[in-house]
């Protein structure tokens with residue numbers, strides 16, 4: 001597609017068409033909406049009106065994209081299989097939908113040399129209107145004294161049963177100034193609900209209760225729960241037991257501390 005004909009509607013339209021059968025959702029945003037909330041060291045170095053698109057995985061990504069990916073490419077997978085699958089899906093979408101066009105693709109698991117994430121997934125999801133980002137500061141009269149509580153996004157349809165996978169920045173594609181920033185649906189409006197959400201996410205995230213803070217239209221299948229419930233280091237063994245990887249497949253090298261905690265974000 002020629003750069004001059006590219007606009008927000010056809011970028012999101014093409015991506016939606018490509019991704020809809022793979023269990024991903026896409027939401028457009030302006031770089032300026034994102035940068036205006038962040039300190040300079042997190043800014044995306046593009047003009048404020050530049051188009052970006054945040055990509056989420058929904059519960060059906062596992063069956064619609066991941067299992068078929070493992071079936072086809074499983075033998076070649078060396079690092080985190082979900083990350084590799086997402087990368088494969090996003091890079092094929094970009095090269096098929098926008099051949100020859102420069103698109104800056106950033107994945108949730110990628111770090112800058114400074115060890116900071118390449119983009120803040122939750123802030124991007126919030127400003128695109130995809131999922132409200134509930135932070136400590138959204139609770140009045142906080143009960144936690146000085147403790148730092150990590151924030152969590154809630155999707156209006158999937159609750160916590162989704163992940164934020166990538167940000168695509170379309171340098172040179174500008175969003176019209178008439179486009180208003182959408183407010184994400186505030187699905188957890190009460191103080192009590194927000195306390196419950198943040199405590200479940202920070203203290204009991206392993207039991208996944210935070211994901212059901214609102215009734216979701218769909219959750220992860222039992223197979224997907226088994227996968228994400230398995231520690232990352234043991235997932236290759238689980239995939240082998242499902243018949244995906246050849247017995248002789250080498251395990252990847254153990255990853256350094258923060259990386260190994262972060263990989264396998266489901």
Ligand code: B12
Pocket residue numbers: 037038039042107108109110117118119120121122123126127133135150151152153154160162163164165201202203205261262264265266
């Ligand atoms: C590092 C990281 C971790 C670290 C540290 C956690 C943290 N939040 O810092 C560790 C390893 C502990 C971790 C753990 C988990 N993580 Co984690 N993690 C990340 C990662 C890679 C970066 C987060 C980060 O460093 N943020 C930096 C801090 C400074 O950002 P911040 O607190 O949001 O602060 C900014 C905002 O406040 C903003 N801001 C200021 N004012 C305003 C106003 C508004 C309105 C807004 C919107 C923003 C805003 O400015 C601040 C920066 O200056 C993200 C993916 C990504 N690329 O973003 C996933 C991510 C946050 N993790 C995620 C998950 C699910 C988990 C786990 C449950 C693990 C799992 N297996 O799934 C656990 C649970 C957390 C816990 N209880 O400990 C999900 C959260 C999904 C969601 N629904 O929100 C993410 C988004 C990954 C994903 N692919 O979806 N994680």
